[in-house]
Amino acid sequence: MSGKTFESARYDLAVDTISRHDVQNVVSWLKAYPRLTMANETLAFEKAWSKWLGVKYSVMCNSGSSANLLMYAALDSTKLAGKRRIVVPATGWVTTVAPAIQLNWNPVMCESDSKTFGLDLDTLEKLLKKHRPETVILVHVLGVPNDMTAIKALQKKYGFQILEDCCASHGARHQGQMIGTFGIMSSFSFYYGHHMSTIEGGMVCTNDREVYEHLLMLRSHGWLKDLPKAKAQKIMKKYGVDPFHSPFTFVIPGYNLRPTDLSAHIGLIQLPQLxxxxxxxxxxxxxxxxxxxxxxxxxxxxxxxxxxxxxxxxxxxxxxxxxxxxxxxxxxxxxxxxxxxxxxxxxxxxxxxxxxxxxxxxxxxxxxxxxxxxxxxxxxxxxxxxxxxxxxxxxx
Ligand SMILES: Cc1ncc(COP(=O)(O)O)c(C=O)c1O
The missing domain is CATH 3.90.1150.10 (Aspartate Aminotransferase, domain 1)
Known part of the structure; x- marks a missing residue:
């Protein structure tokens, strides 16, 4: 604000979290001609993110929307989607809901809570009784946590899995517990103007080993190259794949939603500032x-x-x-x-x-x-x- 009056200043909704100092840091890194496509920086950022959030596994991708798509695709791929019935929120972002349509699921929309703007609990319970969905996806709207205690109680009663869209709620907590650790998976966005940025970028987080392995394959063409070694070898054995074929063996129908190591490097710079x-x-x-x-x-x-x-x-x-x-x-x-x-x-x-x-x-x-x-x-x-x-x- 220096040199300007409040009346003459501009007030932007979003500003970059990547500072000049961060850019200098990136430039120094680039001068060493590092690998720019997904590699070690991505692994390091995923590890740091898992530690920060308190989950076992994180899979970085190229946007929060891709992270949402991956959550749906992983439920399909692991067969956890069941009959693909899902409750989606009326308040959130289009790509919280769009994968349900793109992947031919059966979404029903839920009214928003007048207090948190998350899921309205009375409507949610009615929908659970009527439709018996296998999945509920929710958004912590603008960083305000849903009533996760009440939603977990409903989960116990009706049995469904929770997907948490945390794309605009990095670091929020419900009763002391980090948002993004309540569901089977959670998604985060690192787009410009969010709590931190990797230019474009996203993350899917989970504690479920099988889901994690499917996320790794789905992110990258459906191949087994990115899997932990033991898992890749198990699949090779099952399908009789020899080592020469294995890097280009496609196990499930996947996408290419990979981040770059440049984005991951920026993520490693940004995370301590969050x-x-x-x-x-x-x-x-x-x-x-x-x-x-x-x-x-x-x-x-x-x-x-x-x-x-x-x-x-x-x-x-x-x-x-x-x-x-x-x-x-x-x-x-x-x-x-x-x-x-x-x-x-x-x-x-x-x-x-x-x-x-x-x-x-x-x-x-x-x-x-x-x-x-x-x-x-x-x-x-x-x-x-x-x-x-x-x-x-x-x-x-
Ligand atoms: C709740 C929510 N979900 C998903 C997204 C999509 O994230 P991205 O822009 O990284 O694709 C956003 C973007 O603002 C969001 O607010």
Missing amino acids: KATVQQRMRNHLVFQKRLEGHFEFAREIPGDHISSISFCAMARSTEERKKVVRALEKNRIDTRIFTAGNLGRHPFWADKYGVFSAPTADKLYRCGFFLPNNQSLGRREVEFVCRVATEALRA
Whole structure:
């Protein structure tokens, strides 16, 4: 903000977490002409990520969307998908849901919780009773954890596996437990503007050995080259594959969703900075909550949970009121947009196939939700300025 007044500054929703210093670091690394395609840096980043999250296995890929696709594909490949019935959230990102359509699963959409904007528990239970899905995928919306205690209780009662889309919730916790460790798999995104970035990039995490092995094959053409040696040898024996053929033996139908070692190297630089980024955004988040209380609705964490804040979502009372606020924000060079995708069930990709999904909270997020900038480049005074512009717009 140096040299600028709050009124003349720009407030971007997303800024890069890759600093000049990080770029210098990458340049020094590149000067040694390292291997750039997936190799040791990827393995090192996966190991570091597993340690940070507290899981056994992590598989890096080229985006959070690819990580979501891999989660579905791994359930198919291991036959855990069963009859491919899945509950998907109305609030989240398109690629949380799209693989269900692309892979011909049977998705049913779930209303959003009015407090966390995650899955609405009453609706979820109704859907579980009616459809008996094998899988539930959920999104921790903008770093606000779902009520995982309640969802685990439902899991015990109805028996389903959980996929956690944590693409915008790195470091959030539910009752002390890291988000991304509750399901059979979890996904993360390292896209620009997220809590940390590898330019493009994603990660799938799991504690399940078989799922892990399928993820390794699915990420890379379905071949056995990337498998742990003992597993690869077992497969070679089973199919009578000789060593000359083995690197190019395709075990399952796979994709190419590999990251580069360049991205993984950046990930290794970024990971130690994640904590500070999350803390700064959280400090800002608390200012937003305090200043916007009584003016707008917004997500609330369950007591004892820890949010890992990204853009701050607020909800106006009506679309008209949102228009007024958006005009004022734009006039003051404060970046804004709709709230993620609002209600995914109102977008053509869903509605054209299944009809429009309508539910009170998801619809309200669609009609009245908007983003306010929260990133690590902003501090208390900038956030207070943003809140002032938004609240004063209500009085205009
Ligand atoms: C909840 C959620 N899931 C998935 C994604 C997709 O991640 P990517 O942009 O890395 O493909 C995003 C992106 O913002 C997201 O917010």
